[in-house]
Amino acid sequence: MGLVRAVSDPNIRKHLLRDEGEVIVDEVRKHRVVYLVPTLELVAAGALLVAMPFVDMDLAWAPFLLALVVLAHAGYRALGHHMDRFVITNMRVFRVHGVLSQQLATMPLARILDITVRKPLHGRLLGFGHFCFESAAQEQGLRDIRYVGDPDARDLSIQRVVQRTGLRGPRVN
Template sequence: MGFLAWVGDPKVTRHLLREEGEVVVDEVRHHWVAFVRPSVEGLGALLLLVWSPFVDVNVAWFLLVVAFLLAAHAGWCALRELRDRFVITNMRVFRVHGVLSQHLATMPLSRILDISVKKPLHGRLLGFGHFCFESAAQEQGLRDIKYVGRPDERDLAIQRVVQRSGLRGPRVPN
């Protein structure tokens, strides 16, 4: 396992209820569009670093500091997006995110009342969308999941798991 894979893995399997028979149906990472901003910042830092030897010494140190700060911010944002995972299991859905501290928000399948899939125009063109979960609770930590790749397939996977668990009632044949 490489260093980036080791640092970027939030280790979702340790949050599973193995004794109860919980298994992962789908582990959703962010779509590549979520990494555009950190990539642009990193490119800007690289350009400042390349440009700094060609300017006055009194200005070059400032450009180097700005390039370092920009690169650090880009790395932090990329790592934050990389460690943000949305997991669908046969019992619940949960989200694990955070770099230094980790936050876990979970919702049992029985509490999901409605799932809204928002696909802006550029999301439809590039293949991503945003999930909005509605439940009986007013505020929960698992409301908005942004930059989900293949959102229609993921929505159908959640609906399938909910249906198979028997929470929506029996299927009535036509």
């Protein structure tokens, strides 16, 4: 179980600045719609396995091998989506992603100038959207966060944290 967890858990907590008082406000996983393509690949692999008895026995290895490749690809894509996490803390936002090698992109709350929430029609129907972070830097590692579930609530969460830290000036009542 330890190996499975080590491969399938992005371990967000190890990236926190605990001695500085950093706490997680929200940990955002990708919306479940991203698992549609791996699921279709899984169905295609199943269809290849079902078709094996109807193929000449001398060539039965070909659909079996193809099914294994499709299954491995579907599993890798699904694991990649599972490992992709966007985290909002009281000090910064960061994204951890990657299966075999992990990448971490971080941005302090003070550097966030603008957040654009894009919700395409199918995203509005299914409940997801995409974030686009703007900062003073030209190119940053944390610009587009795609397939965020309930993007309006997540945007309000970020705005609330920014307001509480006092980065945008005092609150007017």
